[in-house]
Structure formats: structure tokens, C-alpha cells
Amino acid sequence: xxxxxxxxxxxxxxxxxxxxxARFVEPNLLxxxxxTINTNLLRGSDEVRMLQFSDTHVSQNFDIADLKKTVxxxxxxxxxxxxxxxxxxxxxxxxxxxxxxxxxxxxxxxxDAPYKFAVYGNHDYGGGAEKVYNEIMEKSGxxxxxxxxxxxxxxxxxxxxMDDSIFGSYEPDKVTSLMDQDMYNIVLSHEPDVADRFLExxxxxxxxxxxxxxxxxxxxVSYQPALAEKYIRGFYYFDNLRQTKLxxxxxxxxxxxxxxxxxxxxxxxxxLKSN
Numbered sequence: 001x002x003x004x005x006x007x008x009x010x011x012x013x014x015x016x017x018x019x020x021x022a023r024f025v026e027p028n029l030l031x032x033x034x035x036t037i038n039t040n041l042l043r044g045s046d047e048v049r050m051l052q053f054s055d056t057h058v059s060q061n062f063d064i065a066d067l068k069k070t071v072x073x074x075x076x077x078x079x080x081x082x083x084x085x086x087x088x089x090x091x092x093x094x095x096x097x098x099x100x101x102x103x104x105x106x107x108x109x110x111x112d113a114p115y116k117f118a119v120y121g122n123h124d125y126g127g128g129a130e131k132v133y134n135e136i137m138e139k140s141g142x143x144x145x146x147x148x149x150x151x152x153x154x155x156x157x158x159x160x161x162m163d164d165s166i167f168g169s170y171e172p173d174k175v176t177s178l179m180d181q182d183m184y185n186i187v188l189s190h191e192p193d194v195a196d197r198f199l200e201x202x203x204x205x206x207x208x209x210x211x212x213x214x215x216x217x218x219x220x221v222s223y224q225p226a227l228a229e230k231y232i233r234g235f236y237y238f239d240n241l242r243q244t245k246l247x248x249x250x251x252x253x254x255x256x257x258x259x260x261x262x263x264x265x266x267x268x269x270x271x272l273k274s275n
Contacts, residue, residue: 022216022261027061027254029264030073035235035271037205037245041184042274043156051079051113052268054190054209055251057090057123058104062253064097067107070252070267075112077269081152082113084142085209086121086164086190090255093127101132108140117150117159118142121190121210123255125167145188147171149178157272158183165191165227176201184272185242191227192248199240205270206246213250213263223256233263 042048051074056062074082088104089095097103124133137144145161147169152159160178163169172194179185179202187198192208213233215223224232228248236246252265 018261019259022259026260026264027258028066030070030252031264031266032073032077032269033234033266034269035247036273037270038273038275039184039204040275041156041182041204042272044154046274048081048155048157048272049077049079050081050083050270050272051077052083052085052207052247052249052270053252054085054249055087055121055212055253055255057087057251057253057255059090059095059253061258062090064100064103064107066252067104068110071107071110073267075110077267079113079269081115081117081157082111083116083159083188083207084108084118084137085188085207085249086119087123087209087251087253087255088121088133088136089129090123090253091127092123092129092132101136102139105136105139108136108142111140115150115152116140116142117161117188118144119161119188119190120144120146120164120168122164122166125164147174147178151180151183156183158185160185160187162187162189162194165189165194170194172197179203192231192246193227193229195231195236195244195246199238199244202242203244204242206244207249207268208246209249209251211248211250212255212260213248213266215254215261215263216257216259217262 149160195206211228238244250266
């Protein structure tokens with residue numbers, strides 16, 4: 001009986017420590033993940049530094065101060081291009097600071113990069129969020145791509161932004177029509193699992209979020225939302241004609257529960273280098 005009590009005590013203490021870490025420590029960490037991709041399609045520069053962030057889920061658990069800290073870290077990386085892959089505000093209909101929504105676009109507007117692109121995530125729809133998200137991105141200097149593309153001709157880069165695959169206007173045929181076989185095509189999509197739909201086309205790099213890297217990674221618990229069940233975090237490589245690469249960003253904030261465990265918030269810095 002004494003041995004059982006000791007084991008239960010250890011398990012209880014461990015559970016409390018894990019909770020404290022997952023609730024108050026890991027969500028406040030901010031890591032930077034670096035990757036390099038070599039390509040013979042880059043033009044006009046030996047390398048381009050691109051930074052991706054995603055899933056801020058602005059709320060009482062990830063507030064304006066956290067967003068400003070993120071922006072400061074983004075600027076320290078001195079990116080040439082910044083992309084945001086959706087889910088800005090966690091639940092806009094429950095957001096307490098609607099009267100101060102300008103603080104969000106002021107924070108994002110401080111991101112210092114020559115080019116800034118964004119796409120819708122599933123949380124950027126519903127509860128009045130759709131129009132607000134559009135306004136925030138416009139006023140903060142992001143080009144919001146909704147089944148549209150933006151060509152950076154001098155660099156031979158083609159950014160194709162896909163509308164959210166869950167609540168948006170999912171138009172895969174329109175997206176594939178925007179790809180240029182002679183350019184380096186970068187597809188921005190909030191949900192990663194839809195990448196499989198495009199592997200027969202001219203996609204060089206597919207950037208997504210949505211998964212939160214599992215958010216809470218325990219043997220019996222893992223956050224795997226729809227369309228983020230196959231591709232969870234980091235790089236995936238495909239043996240197709242374009243040797244497509246998919247990067248799934250772990251994201252910044254939390255959803256459902258204000259916990260992160262084994263899924264530290266991250267910024268992704270991907271450097272494209274000319275062969």
C-alpha cells in the first residue's frame with residue numbers, strides 16, 4: 001500500500017509539473033526554425049530570406065503584448081519576405097477588445113519586410129471575423145491572397161494564396177491555373193493536408209499552419225484538427241516531378257485549451273539559395 005501511495009504521489013506531482021510547464025512556460029517560448037532550400041529557379045539574388053508565422057490566435061492567452069514580442073523577433077531576423085498562414089484571432093465573436101482592434105494592425109504593420117503576404121485560416125471566418133481580418137491585413141501592409149497569386153518577377157518567385165479549405169472558397173482548379181512552370185511556385189494554404197491535391201502540378205514549396213504541431217503531445221492527447229492529421233509539423237518531401245516540399249509551421253498561439261506541450265511556438269525562416 002505504501003509503495004502504491006508513493007507511485008501515485010509521484011504521478012500526481014509529475015502531472016502538476018507538466019501542467020504548469022504546458023500552461024505557463026512553453027506557450028511563452030518563441031523558437032526560430034531555420035531551413036535552406038537550393039533551387040535553380042531563383043533570379044536576381046543569390047539568396048532570399050523568407051519568414052513564415054502562423055496561428056497567433058490572438059485572445060486573452062495570446063494578447064497584444066505577445067503579438068508585439070513576435071513582431072520584434074520577426075524584425076530581428078531581417079526577412080526579405082514575410083508570410084502569415086492564417087488564424088489571426090482565436091474567436092472573434094468572443095474577443096473582448098473589438099474597440100481596440102487597431103492595435104492588431106498597428107502591431108503587424110510594424111513588421112519590416114519588403115513583401116508581406118497572408119491567407120485566410122478557418123478562424124478568420126465566422127462571427128464577423130472575415131471582414132475584420134481583411135481590414136487588419138490591408139491596414140498592416142499585407143497582401144491578402146484569396147485564390148490569387150503575386151509574382152515577384154525580379155526574383156522569379158510566384159506566391160499563390162489559397163482560400164481556407166474548410167470555410168473559405170476552396171478552388172483547387174483556380175489555384176493550379178495560377179502556377180507558372182518557369183517560376184518558383186510557393187503555395188500558401190492554412191491547412192496542410194490539402195497539399196496532396198497539388199502534387200501533380202508545378203508546386204515547389206507549400207507553406208501551411210493549422211496543426212499547432214499537435215499543441216499538446218501526450219500518449220493519449222494530441223490536437224489534430226481536420227486537414228492537419230497527416231502532416232503535423234516541419235518539412236515533408238515528395239518524390240514528384242517538382243520535388244515538392246511542404247513546411248507545416250507549429251504556430252504561435254493556442255486553441256481549445258491554453259496549453260502547449262512538446263510544440264513550442266515557432267517562427268520559420270526558410271532561405272532560398274540559388275544553385
